[in-house]
């Protein structure tokens with residue numbers, strides 16, 4: 001089963017580039033930029049990756065991102081993720097980045113996006129992996145600040161496919177970003193958002209009705225509301241589920257209680273993703289492996305999950321068909 005998962009062609013649809021920052025690279029870049037960090041060794045830093053909730057994680061995640069300064073830093077971070085993609089047999093990835101985490105510290109939008117997108121181009125040339133970028137607004141900040149980010153992004157519109165919404169969910173409902181989402185859609189960005197990770201089903205209602213999102217990041221709490229489940233199915237909106245993240249952030253402390261199988265049985269379209277793999281104990285394949293074991297998923301279930309990852313990606317129809325044919329060929333011969 002593990003080999004089947006490792007070689008299964010797949011797409012990753014929920015991944016924060018800042019969340020791929022492995023302690024070894026973090027130390028290297030901190031030294032290169034002569035930035036002091038409050039940990040003496042890689043092991044000490046890794047030990048701090050023990051979280052009670054989303055906010056507990058975010059505090060450490062933003063601290064780690066602070067060492068990123070130059071275009072080369074963003075390039076190195078992103079290229080290191082693509083090297084992992086190659087080993088995970090990821091064929092396509094949709095990468096979130098948080099510009100405000102960096103622009104707030106005086107790093108220019110241009111530095112961030114040029115570093116990340118140059119790595120995306122090199123990964124396409126060197127590994128054949130395609131990618132899109134999702135510019136995520138930080139929901140603990142104001143809508144006005146999100147508008148400022150939208151404005152800064154316009155000079156780099158050709159490099160950005162979609163907008164997202166992440167960071168502290170509770171107390172920051174989707175409706176707070178109604179106007180900036182409307183403006184983002186008008187600029188041609190596809191609307192996506194985290195909803196129902198720690199927030200309740202009413203946040204998911206807001207995300208689909210008010211922000212008009214095309215995909216729900218996490219969405220676990222949709223199962224609180226049968227009417228919402230039916231609406232998500234009717235609108236054919238997928239969920240980007242992140243099992244090891246849910247476990248690490250105590251959203252679902254024991255994967256045996258994870259709602260993934262229930263989602264599939266109800267007719268929802270979940271996908272498997274790693275969210276912030278450097279912090280949550282595993283890349284995408286480890287997420288597939290652990291959830292397969294916990295829920296006793298079959299090869300056919302895993303095939304359906306990988307199919308969803310291509311079907312609900314932002315790829316154009318021709319590219320989706322190509323990827324799905326390749327996946328089906330793999331499934332039929334295994």
Ligand code: ADE
Pocket residue numbers: 016019054061166167168169194197245275276
């Ligand atoms: N930023 C990075 N990972 C996140 C998550 N799982 N939820 C919300 N914001 C995030």
Ligand code: ZN
Pocket residue numbers: 014015016166194217275
């Ligand atoms: Zn996330």
